Amino acid sequence: MKVCIYGAGAIGGYLGAQLAGAGAEVSLVARGAHLEAMQTNGLKLLINGEERVNRVRATDDPRELGPQDYVIIALKGHSVPGVVDRIRPLIGDDTAIVTAVNGVPYWYFYKHGGALENRTLATIDPGGRQWEVLKPERALGCIVYPATEVVAPGVIQHIYGDKFPIGEPSGEITPRVTALSQMMEKGGLRAPVMTNIRDELWLKLWGNLCFNPISALTHATLDIIAADPGTRAVSRSMMLEAQAVAEKLGITFRVDVERRINGAGAVGAHKTSMLQDLERDRPMEIDPLVSAVQEMAQMLELPTPTLDVVLALVRQRAAMAGLGDILAVPPVTAADLVPAQKVAAH
Structure with a gap:
């Protein structure tokens, strides 16, 4: 089984190491010092108190690798549109594209049924490029639950978790999803095949x-957001708005809002990925995690007032930090400007 991990960072590197240990023919696409370290010293995984070194092929040029059986995209969701054409050389007639990304994936409305069947989402797939090049029929969903970290170039620290639920958008149990699940299980990962992968996707989303945008705005950790009455109320309101969207799309939540918030709080003083990205001057996952939900709500003509406010604020926070543009704001025209003599002093 040929498997390419596109984006061999913390999660991608962990997946690559475990699959290589199971006997898969693994290749990694990475860049910079991390890539150089893996090419020189192998991919090192720190797990269960030991260091495992995996000698796998690593490159920054996918053209060197050729068509794969599986391409596992382990990038931040907002980075995927920019690498679509670079992924193209990895795709053969039977290649499966596994979206191990947070948030809403490009294939979401494929095999969905209903009025939104085969719709694309401009917030995550501008111009429909992922849909066109990667193709939805190649897609397998994958939900990422483990926590890992790149502690040094070429070195991945496993922190906790080993679960990666996977599934076909159609809910079918196909040979390709079964084979991937079995290889992942052989590599020490839990990869249950889901017949309702969207339900699992929404539970994490x-x-x-x-929690992600609130943490970026407040710099609070999960325990504080969940315990503080104000931020807990904002979280609850956003989640109820999103729940209305999801349920109209046929999603079933197996836990209620309070339990989901309590579960996040129980994680403790953990910084969300969005806060970590902000502190490291990296673009944040605003569109896959928040904007896409707003776009779905607009398609369904459902109100999301709290989500809209938080989204506007975190977009501006990103823009003021130089990490992205302020989106969805119409340009100011001369007619919008108040003449200087009419502006009162304060």
Whole structure:
């Protein structure tokens, strides 16, 4: 089984190491010092108190690798549109594209049924490029639950978790999803095949869409957001708005809002990925986690007032930090400007 991990960072490197240990023919696409270290010293995984070194092929040029059986995209969701054409050489007639990304994936409305069947989302797939090049029929969903970290170039520290639920958008149990699950299980990962992968996707997204932007705005950790009455109320309101969207799309939540918030709080003094990115001057996952939900709500003509406010604020926070443009704001025209003599002093 040929598997390319596109984006061999913390999660991608962990996946690559475990699959290589299971006997898969693994290749990694990475860049910079991390890539150089893996090419020189191998991919090192620190797990269960030991260091494992995996000698796998690593490159920054996918053209060197050729078509794969599986391409696992382990990038931040907002980075995927920019690498679509670079992924193209990895795709053969039977290649499966596994979206191990947070948030809403490009294939979401493929095999969905209903009025939104085969719709694309401009917030995550501008111009429909992922849909066109990667193609939705190649897609397998993958939900990422483990926590890992790149502690040095070429070195991945496993912190906790080993679960990666996977599934076909159609809910079918196909040979390709079964084979991938078996290889992942052989590599020490839990990869249950889901017949309702969107339900699992929403369960994780449900918390991410509120805790992430709130943490970026307040710099608070999960325990504080969940315990503080004000931020807990904002989180709850955003989650209820998102729940209305999801349920109209046929999603079933197996836990209620309070339990989901309590579960996040129980994680403790953890910084969300969005806060970590902000502190490291990296673009934040605003569109896959929040904007996409707003876009879905607009398609369904459902109100999301709290989500809209938080989204506007975190977009501006990103723009003021130089990490992205302020989106969805119409340009100011001369007619919008107040003449200087009419502006009162304060």
